[in-house]
Amino acid sequence: MRKSYIRNILLILSLILILILIFFIFRDQMPFGNNNTSFAIDKREDITRIEFSDGKKDLLLEKKDNGWFVNGEYETRKSSISFILRVLGEIKVKSPASSEKFTSDIIEKEVTPVKVRVYNKSKLLKSFLVYKTPSNSYGNIMKLRARGKPYIVSVPGYEMNIGAAFVLNDLYWRPFTLFNLLPSEIESVRFENFSDTISSFSISAKNHHYVVSDLKSELRGYDSLLVKRYLTYFTWIPFEQWAFDLTEVEKKAIESFSPLYKIAVIDRTGKEVVLTLWKKELTENGDIVTDSDRLWGKTAGNDEFFIMRYFDVDPILKKRSYFFPE
Numbered sequence: 001m002r003k004s005y006i007r008n009i010l011l012i013l014s015l016i017l018i019l020i021l022i023f024f025i026f027r028d029q030m031p032f033g034n035n036n037t038s039f040a041i042d043k044r045e046d047i048t049r050i051e052f053s054d055g056k057k058d059l060l061l062e063k064k065d066n067g068w069f070v071n072g073e074y075e076t077r078k079s080s081i082s083f084i085l086r087v088l089g090e091i092k093v094k095s096p097a098s099s100e101k102f103t104s105d106i107i108e109k110e111v112t113p114v115k116v117r118v119y120n121k122s123k124l125l126k127s128f129l130v131y132k133t134p135s136n137s138y139g140n141i142m143k144l145r146a147r148g149k150p151y152i153v154s155v156p157g158y159e160m161n162i163g164a165a166f167v168l169n170d171l172y173w174r175p176f177t178l179f180n181l182l183p184s185e186i187e188s189v190r191f192e193n194f195s196d197t198i199s200s201f202s203i204s205a206k207n208h209h210y211v212v213s214d215l216k217s218e219l220r221g222y223d224s225l226l227v228k229r230y231l232t233y234f235t236w237i238p239f240e241q242w243a244f245d246l247t248e249v250e251k252k253a254i255e256s257f258s259p260l261y262k263i264a265v266i267d268r269t270g271k272e273v274v275l276t277l278w279k280k281e282l283t284e285n286g287d288i289v290t291d292s293d294r295l296w297g298k299t300a301g302n303d304e305f306f307i308m309r310y311f312d313v314d315p316i317l318k319k320r321s322y323f324f325p326e
Contacts, residue, residue: 039091039142039153041118041125047085049119052168054112059168070173077175087165088118088126090155097141097150105135106150113143114166132163140166169244171304176238178275178299179316181267183231190215190264191318199319203227212323222323230322233315234265239297240312243305251305254278254296263316274300277308 041047050061060071061081068076097105105111113129131141131150140163141150155162167173188204192215202213210231212222246254257278264274276298280291297308310317 037093037144037149037151039093039126039128039144039151041088043089045120045125047088047118047125048121050084050088051115051117051119052166053115054168055115056112057168059170059173061173070170074170074174076173080173084165086158087155087162090158091153091162092156094152094154097152099150101135102141102150105133106131106141109133114168116166130163130166132166137161167244169242169304171302172242172244176241176306177236178239178297179234179237179265179273181234181265183228183234185267186231186234187266187268187270188264189231189234190262191316192262193260193319194258194262195260196319199321201320201323203231212320214320219320223325226323226325230316230318237316238312239306239308240294241307243296243307246305251303254305260295261317272300276300277313280307 048063052059052061061076061084062069062072068081070076111131111133113131115127115129117127118125127144129143129146131143133141135141136152137159140153140161142153143150153162186205188202190202191200193199200215202215203210204213209224210227211218212227213219255278259276259278261277262274263277264272266272278296278298280294280296281288282291283289293310295308295310295313297306297313298304
């Protein structure tokens with residue numbers, strides 16, 4: 001009797017172990033629960049930490065008492081955080097990606113996934129893999145686990161590339177701001193106009209007021225009120241977006257042309273920002289034409305290019321004659 005009881009116990013334990021083994025083998029496959037196709041974070045959860053990793057680089061977005069920071073050092077751009085939080089909260093499966101599509105678009109092209117981990121403090125809310133690809137308009141294929149089924153996902157009502165939200169370059173997350181200085185914080189401005197060199201000028205602080213020069217010597221007769229007004233334009237000069245998709249060949253091609261303008265600003269602490277601007281071209285009806293709305297931009301010490309709108313930079317693109325009204 002005792003032997004029969006023990007045998008039954010062992011049989012039950014064996015069945016439980018088999019069921020557990022089957023669960024772990026097939027838990028990544030459908031139709032084993034909705035959790036295998038749920039990428040979104042429960043909106044009742046407060047997201048306080050987001051980690052990205054591709055095996056070579058890591059990036060951390062963390063919510064602190066005074067806002068969100070990237071890599072624990074830089075304050076983030078508010079719109080970038082709003083975007084990633086919306087994606088994480090509303091992301092849904094658009095359609096399954098076949099194994100053939102995953103092989104041709106991801107495996108054969110050796111696409112490295114971005115591992116995403118989302119936390120509420122120390123509690124892991126969700127983790128998944130993002131495979132960025134141009135093969136679909138949503139810019140990605142995602143998996144919950146490496147052995148899981150691949151899906152094309154989207155945010156309903158947002159018909160754009162949400163794969164762009166998972167960027168490991170910290171520059172993307174920081175404010176798109178070039179200058180953010182009050183006139184009292186500016187030590188000097190040097191403006192070089194390469195297409196009209198006689199229009200170039202510099203402004204520098206001297207004995208509690210600013211003087212204007214032609215890059216060589218101080219000038220006379222300028223309107224000091226116009227000088228002060230010009231310096232107020234540096235209170236906020238943004239750019240539109242980073243051009244991370246430019247290849248090294250394309251970057252060198254841009255730099256091979258003479259720039260249009262160079263603007264160097266030194267603040268009262270001695271920090272200098274040197275902005276160089278080049279013309280930007282685009283294709284219209286098969287012809288290459290100069291973009292009248294945007295420019296290529298780059299700051300000294302940074303290898304990445306960005307796109308600037310004339311609308312944003314135009315206030316500081318003045319000629320020397322601006323300070324000498326008739």
